[in-house]
């Protein structure tokens with residue numbers, strides 16, 4: 001238990017340091033095509049709230065707001081959140097709670113805090129969830145904790161998309177980590193989520209950094225997850 005707590009603390013230090021030095025190669029300057037092509041199949045009502053765990057300053061949150069959603073992002077780094085609002089020319093209202101510091105402007109509420117510790121009450125009105133580069137950002141032991149905490153606290157009938165990467169893990173050290181379909185099933189089925197693979201794409205040709213590290217195969221997959229009532 002102590003080892004696991006220390007590991008989580010170490011991981012948090014690494015992410016803060018990455019934001020401080022702007023080593024944020026995971027950040028994309030456009031919404032993810034797998035999001036824009038599959039989101040509407042979830043059939044969520046326009047004004048519904050969508051949880052984006054480990055959100056960084058992702059432009060996917062801008063796209064979700066453009067679809068008339070309210071967005072609850074959860075992110076360790078205040079710096080990431082400040083950059084998100086600065087880049088939109090917004091001055092968020094700020095307050096603190098036991099969960100962390102809340103930054104709120106327009107359709108976005110971004111919580112600077114630990115997603116693993118987010119209380120169920122804060123997630124209670126989230127009808128949707130979107131995970132890109134969150135599950136796969138975590139080492140295996142933390143992925144189990146993430147599924148058993150953040151995802152388990154989302155309410156009944158919540159539904160969303162989970163985007164993963166798959167590659168031979170021995171060819172490269174994560175993050176991002178390879179998470180195959182059997183692991184997705186193992187993490188979520190049995191914790192009241194049903195899982196359906198929507199699409200898998202070969203993306204090696206578009207990822208020169210993986211090629212440069214000698215990775216021989218790389219796919220991305222998108223799953224629909226539905227929480228039982």
Ligand SMILES: C[S@@+](CC[C@H](N)C(=O)[O-])C[C@H]1O[C@@H](n2cnc3c(N)ncnc32)[C@H](O)[C@@H]1O
Nearest residue numbers: 015026054055056058075076114115132133137
């Ligand atoms: C790989 S990045 C992905 C960010 C975003 N999802 C995207 O697609 O650009 C992972 C993010 O998770 C944040 N993070 C890591 N552990 C976290 C935790 N326990 N709670 C909240 N955020 C966390 C990091 O600071 C980092 O911004």
